[in-house]
Amino acid sequence: MARNRIILKKVAKDSTRRLTFKKRRRGLIKKAGELASLCGIGVCVVVYGEGEVKPEVWPSAPEARAILSRFNSAPNIDRFKRVTNQEQYLRKRIAKARERTSKADDVNRERDATIMLYEAATGKRPMADLNVQELTNLGLVIDERINHLKERIERLGGAALMAPPPSTQPTEASSSLPPLVPYANGAGMEGNKRMKVSTHQKGWFINMSTMTADAGTSADVEGNTGVGTSARGDMMHLSN
Numbered sequence: 001m002a003r004n005r006i007i008l009k010k011v012a013k014d015s016t017r018r019l020t021f022k023k024r025r026r027g028l029i030k031k032a033g034e035l036a037s038l039c040g041i042g043v044c045v046v047v048y049g050e051g052e053v054k055p056e057v058w059p060s061a062p063e064a065r066a067i068l069s070r071f072n073s074a075p076n077i078d079r080f081k082r083v084t085n086q087e088q089y090l091r092k093r094i095a096k097a098r099e100r101t102s103k104a105d106d107v108n109r110e111r112d113a114t115i116m117l118y119e120a121a122t123g124k125r126p127m128a129d130l131n132v133q134e135l136t137n138l139g140l141v142i143d144e145r146i147n148h149l150k151e152r153i154e155r156l157g158g159a160a161l162m163a164p165p166p167s168t169q170p171t172e173a174s175s176s177l178p179p180l181v182p183y184a185n186g187a188g189m190e191g192n193k194r195m196k197v198s199t200h201q202k203g204w205f206i207n208m209s210t211m212t213a214d215a216g217t218s219a220d221v222e223g224n225t226g227v228g229t230s231a232r233g234d235m236m237h238l239s240n
Helices: 014-039 061-072 086-122 132-162 187-239
Strands: 045-047 056-058
Touching: 014 045, 014 056, 056 061, 086 132
Parallel strands: none
Antiparallel strands: 045 056
16 A cells, blocks of 8 residues: 655644654664664764753764764865755755656646547537637647657658668579460461471371381281292192
């Protein structure tokens, strides 16, 4: 659970103020002891309570005197370099609070102008109903959006100029294909016809050569067979 921010002003009620003083003093001494132990430095705390004659000193009066003597012996420039009082501390807090408030106002103003721009673009809020301050804020938002768009366009344009051009070389598949012959005045078609006819004639010539060779072989076989048979018959006739 988040703690509530404490308002830095004097507590009005006496009993509450005394109780707050005791609690805060114990916490301050505890933090001083932690700082001295963790960092190994000299720290002292001297607190005067309201209505108290003797102050609360930590860690002890002799050690506190030694630390204060070391502080007083330093030059004025080093001594007051980081010294601040309550007024300066409060002024710094006020300046930081104003800075945070200014940033929050800028964010809210830009958000309201963005909503007005959307409503004006969709017709929900006519431009004639806006006052001078609203129109000024709306103009600032529009100018800022236009500048963002210009920067975006310049970045995209620079990236497009830096990109390499696409390759115009033909692919491997297209380069392996034979070139196409255009049909000009029927010359291509006639050439294809002649190619088909010559191929057909070549096949016919091969078939005819094969048939002629086969016929010659058959005739030789038949002739040799007839001669042999006639001679064998004559020899058989003489023997008889």
